[in-house]
Amino acid sequence: MSLYRYQIERAVFFRVPGIKKINSIESGLGRITLFIGDENGNATKEIIDLAGQVVEKNRPLGTQVIIEPFCNSPFPNKGLYELPEHIKRAHIFSATHSDIEFVVKSCIPNCVYFDLITVRGGVINVYIADKNFEADKEMIEKAKSILKELFPSDISISVYKFEEKMLDSIEERRKNFFIQTSRFDVLDYEDDHIRDIAKRDEERFGDTLGKLINGEIKYTSIIDNRLPKGGTIYVDPFITEQQLSILLTLYSKVFYPILPDKNNSYKALNSLPIDLVLALARKGKLIPIFKNPLHKYKPSTVRKFLEDKDINVILPRQLDGLTILTLANQFPFWKTFRENPQVAAEVSYNVSLINKKLLEKNPTQTLLVNALTETTDIHIQVAEAGEAWFMDKGHIAAGNITAGGAVQSLISYLRNKLSSEVSDTIFIESHMYSMQLSIARALGAVFYPSIVHNEKILNLVSHLHAGSDTNLLVPKIDEMGVVLKNLKIICPENVSILDYIDVLNDFEVKKLRNIITEIVNQSSGSHEKLLEQVEVVNNEIRKWNKSRGRFIQENLDILGLGLEIALLPTGLTVPPLTTSFVGIILKTLLGERIEDIEDRIYAKIGGVSPAALRVQRIRSNIQKLE
Template sequence: MPNKRPVHLIENSRFDPALFQDRSLQVLAREDEEHFSDILSNLINGSGKERDVLKFRLPKGGAVYTDLQITEERLKLLLTLYSRVYLPIRQDGKAFLNSPVVQTISTDTLLSLSRMGRIIPVFHAPLHQYDVKTVLSFMEDPNIKVILPRQLDGLTVLTLAKQFPFWKKFREDPQTAAEVHHIIQNVAQDLKKLGPVGELQGYVLTETFNMHLTVAEMGEQWFLDKGHIAAGNLTAGGTINSLINYSRIISSRSADQKAILDTVNIEAHVYSMNMAMARAFGAVYDATHVLNHMVLDLVARLQTGTKTDLLTPSINEMEAILKGCSIVCPEQVSLTDYLEVIHSSEAERLRGIITDVITDAQGSPEKLIEEIERFNQEVVKWRKSKVQWVSNTIDFLGIGLDCALFPTGVSVPGVTSLLGLILKPLLGKLDKTSLGKLEDRIFAAIGGVSPAAVRISKIRKKIGSKF
């Protein structure tokens, strides 16, 4: 008899055997659910460890978490700058055959990249929403590290628990939670006396505290129901939701205005959730599909704090540098061929060079331009190399900062706005090498004896003169 049960999306993440048509997938999901249930209390209290959640250690180094709508071209760009990409796998079960969200990268390509360790597939949704062949093709390969839905939930809960250590205190000592609740109520009343702005602050403060109190009182039930989706409520998304709810309370809205507010609310929730998951992986978040950059930027600022300096990158500026790097991955070169050239060590070198240029600029926009020009002079020298294949491959390697930082139409103020984007917090921590001066590091990365350049030369001969 066909399954008539509704397909759960956001409403519930709990394991339900009635939703599974395949026995092997059901067993896998049940084991994932049971393990998550066993360790959930410790995770909420912040006493759990990463090894309690996963069967493998998360790799170290620069990493990025992206979203469902990533294209092969964008994945090329990310793998140029980062050692690996945590990639959510799109649901492809029968209920999702007509989904507007299409993952354009083939499963074979994803499997190949997973075996290389360049991507780590993340099954972000309950397993019954995937085709059984897709899940098993990843799970049954011994060379592929996979993150299952409840493992993702577990890492996210653990990360949030470390961010909010008072959860444990509230759970162990309800009296303390009650006292803090009383204080919050008094503060909110005092703020209300200060006028509309104070009333708004008091409302948001109360709503935020009540959300965390929910974790203390019924955290296991909530996280079993919502999983990692709850992260959107507990971080910046929850704050923005409180602001929107307050605006609805104090004034009536037209249907169009309500629709706009709903869109902002959903966007903020998704960005907040994804940023929390990225942090759980030790990665940064790259949003491939953004409706409103102002919402994304607001969420990023709320997530990272109010301190505005070079160590607080603006998330929405990621797009600029990725577009600027488009020269490093011609469309004629397949992703697998490209990654024979740009593997993790090349990505680390590129990040290291960019980081050094920014560090040497010491936060000065004028000094930054000088450093870029000095670097570009070195690149020009290599472009004029007498060794023909070296000069031909410099652009393809994408090492030139004139390509990375000066996309068409970007003026000097635009370059200045990229400062926060290419710092170590965004690109991952790098071990300093003993290569010495910046010129020496450039030589090591793009010198005529680069194995990468040799491989590029071979690819050029194989592909022909298309580019």
């Protein structure tokens, strides 16, 4: 009965303050006695009553829990119950069918097939077998031992060999299982090579999960390849090639989640051609992400990416790890709660007192009270059972923990005042946007959603995520497209996107992004103002083309020449004006900074802005492609 005791003790210890001593015993058929108390083993009526309320919300169905002062415990030297290490490694927190399956398979590595059937009340039959549908005596006895540690002693458990004829029933149940888990299961994989990769990805994630939640690990322990810093964007899988060409004009790299293609799950939805994704990934302009477990993709699709040495891929559990670590850094009190559950209990209790006072002063504050209560409890759940939660949900959990959870608590209170269609739509969209923004933040990128059903929800979630002074979203792509098109910086129709991106280096992309963003921001959402701002730049480009500055730029190395003239007193001779030796060396050593200085010098000569000069240079390079 260890799992039930573990679950109840932690629920109380994380939510009831003033507890210094706690343990429990199995005290009869379906009954647990919980002992709690202060340093002397005593417990006031208030603490007993509060513990009773917590137990009622968290006890396993069909289990009776009696609460007594710790001084009545028959084991005064025992404290908070800890699960055996082999069960703890499975990262479960409840006794559901799927959780029991994961525990057994985790503790018995050669167990492939599993089923659990409740014959009648208090009687359970379990069936296990290896890949050859065999189960020797040792395997069955080990399964019995594990199951006895999980269930109450009054439940009769029998373990039998899983027969091949039972396959149809478990496959049907797995197919109809509503809440899909992110956990690894050997049965999900047909390809041995991909199965081994997925298993290693899972094991690495599981081994570091506790440290991830505590924020005690660096991202380099999660992912082998370094993440690019700055100038990156995370998109959804439904982005079009035209949208992608615009974004690659303004961002050095695009994080792209590959759409699951097994069983034609998303056949009706459009995504980028795999060959294009592969080609862009080889060029380092696109970083593919397998968001879903690898068994959700065709083996041929996975192999194309994983077996190409020129492509860096982010695996499912690597993405989960990056997201959780970012959340842990965002909520550093998780570690405090986990190391000292009574701190979490104090917070929970004080929030309930604040809520009570709020309602006494103003009964209309129910909405705020509801949000405070649910948000606090979500974070306590992470501290209490984070490993189980993240093993099941991975990065999807971010939708509940961050802004999506806050919106959910508000909507759950307003559910009676809104139609189910409206409330469900708000909940689903806020959860989705919150999850996507959390991923973008974990990758150090901004987020661009190609499909937005409700812009107000997206903006609300974005502001809840980052605050009013920071924006994790990019300007609207139609606005950026208008600017680029009118500046004639856009992929020509007769040119492939692969050839187009070759004329843009990362420095130019960064400069251009700043220019376009400033133009969009200055327009304040007005299409007319947007076109006016674009025309200002175009007029400057026309002015530049007629000025002496253009001739000087094309024929002289101003920066190198100026420095060489300065060096004349040292005895150096001046080379031909168009091939400045010092200029070549400086550009090699300083690169981008020299280009920036040159832009300012030439712009000054031509009487135009550096932005116009940069746009003109990029436009000229694109025109050479046509």
